[in-house]
Amino acid sequence: MTLLFNAAWNSKALPTMWHIPRPANDDSYRLSALPIISLEPYLHPKQHNGKGRISTSAALHAACLDYGFFYLDVSTFIDFDEPGELTRLAREFFALPQEVKDKIALSKQDGTRGYQRIGENITNGKSDNHEAIDFYRPVEQPDRSKPLWGENQWPDIPGFRERYEKWIEKMKELGMIVMEAMSVGLGVTTEEWEDLKSKVDDSFWVMRIIGYPPLPSEDGGFSCGAHKDYGCLTFLYQDDTKDALQVYLSRPGTVVRTNIGLPAEEIVEEGGVWISADPVEGCLVVNVGEMWERWTNGLYTSTLHRVVHRGTNYRVSIPFFFEPNFTALVQPLPAAIRMQEGIACSNPFLHHLKRQAHSDSENVCEDGKVKVKYEPVRYGEFLLKKVEGNFVRYDEL
Ligand SMILES: O=C(O)CCC(=O)C(=O)O
Numbered sequence: 001m002t003l004l005f006n007a008a009w010n011s012k013a014l015p016t017m018w019h020i021p022r023p024a025n026d027d028s029y030r031l032s033a034l035p036i037i038s039l040e041p042y043l044h045p046k047q048h049n050g051k052g053r054i055s056t057s058a059a060l061h062a063a064c065l066d067y068g069f070f071y072l073d074v075s076t077f078i079d080f081d082e083p084g085e086l087t088r089l090a091r092e093f094f095a096l097p098q099e100v101k102d103k104i105a106l107s108k109q110d111g112t113r114g115y116q117r118i119g120e121n122i123t124n125g126k127s128d129n130h131e132a133i134d135f136y137r138p139v140e141q142p143d144r145s146k147p148l149w150g151e152n153q154w155p156d157i158p159g160f161r162e163r164y165e166k167w168i169e170k171m172k173e174l175g176m177i178v179m180e181a182m183s184v185g186l187g188v189t190t191e192e193w194e195d196l197k198s199k200v201d202d203s204f205w206v207m208r209i210i211g212y213p214p215l216p217s218e219d220g221g222f223s224c225g226a227h228k229d230y231g232c233l234t235f236l237y238q239d240d241t242k243d244a245l246q247v248y249l250s251r252p253g254t255v256v257r258t259n260i261g262l263p264a265e266e267i268v269e270e271g272g273v274w275i276s277a278d279p280v281e282g283c284l285v286v287n288v289g290e291m292w293e294r295w296t297n298g299l300y301t302s303t304l305h306r307v308v309h310r311g312t313n314y315r316v317s318i319p320f321f322f323e324p325n326f327t328a329l330v331q332p333l334p335a336a337i338r339m340q341e342g343i344a345c346s347n348p349f350l351h352h353l354k355r356q357a358h359s360d361s362e363n364v365c366e367d368g369k370v371k372v373k374y375e376p377v378r379y380g381e382f383l384l385k386k387v388e389g390n391f392v393r394y395d396e397l
């Protein structure tokens with residue numbers, strides 16, 4: 001199985017794995033990292049004689065069930081000098097005088113595409129300590145009087161647009177590959193995959209370029225408050241800053257060491273822990289958003305995460321949100337319902353996953369049928385509601 005664990009393994013974690021008794025209530029014995037999954041069998045199937053796909057898909061499925069987050073090793077797909085260069089360009093932009101950055105402010109377009117100042121983004125009623133530029137899939141016949149329907153605003157920096165446009169193409173390609181790999185993990189049939197594919201093949205993607213100055217030490221705020229992503233898949237490239245991005249794990253028994261010393265705010269649920277999702281070489285951090293939660297009828301959950309950057313450097317991250325098509329109707333997939341009901345289908349792989357699915361589906365009725373928990377939604381309408389509320393995208397908790 002291509003489920004690896006990163007070098008941040010606490011060596012003390014090993015005895016737990018091998019069932020050697022450990023002291024009760026000692027959090028340091030838990031694993032301290034999200035799984036690392038190699039996408040290689042999907043990226044270069046010929047080199048692998050078509051092998052390894054099932055295990056990759058199983059690893060993706062397990063990671064989505066357990067964490068909603070994972071590292072994706074894409075070192076053979078991306079030359080990491082490329083995002084390094086994107087980060088350099090982003091720093092060049094954020095270092096410009098405020099009035100120059102404001103030339104591409106959100107208000108100059110449709111209110112959703114462009115630059116936002118530090119503190120303009122609000123999460124959970126509080127200003128976030130970051131600045132950003134937002135880009136969306138271009139639309140035919142732009143009209144900046146309509147939210148989302150304006151034009152992207154590019155900084156006037158040589159090479160900026162060209163390089164980022166290349167990155168967007170790469171991320172769209174990656175999105176389709178990961179969607180296919182995940183659909184195998186869920187037991188989606190070939191015909192069902194064609195249907196799912198047609199809902200994401202013209203992704204209404206979003207890309208954010210985010211700049212984070214360090215949080216003032218006396219400040220109780222967040223660089224980016226706790227939120228769930230609302231879309232399909234987030235591919236996050238982050239610079240080499242550690243201890244900034246944190247992921248909330250509600251089942252600490254299966255994972256991780258408690259992060260001692262983290263701010264105690266935003267306690268969401270007893271028993272969970274915040275862990276750091278530090279950058280890992282050759283990997284993007286990937287998480288599933290609310291659309292996958294709907295497609296899987298709640299089997300996969302969109303996981304809370306936040307950024308607390310108390311370091312001394314200026315951090316840059318570039319999340320790419322691979323989203324459904326604007327017109328896509330998103331509703332629970334038959335494969336997810338089958339999995340929740342534990343009905344074996346022609347895919348033998350499903351047998352191995354049935355038990356796991358059962359333990360997760362508290363919504364199975366006594367007659368063995370599951371409740372369909374989500375009404376169908378048109379992605380574009382859903383997105384418009386998110387951005388029209390108050391033009392703040394991340395306050396939905
Ligand atoms: O900057 C990061 O590491 C995460 C950003 C994020 O979660 C988002 O923009 O949705």
Ligand SMILES: [Fe+2]
Nearest residue numbers: 227228229305
């Ligand atoms: Fe996010």
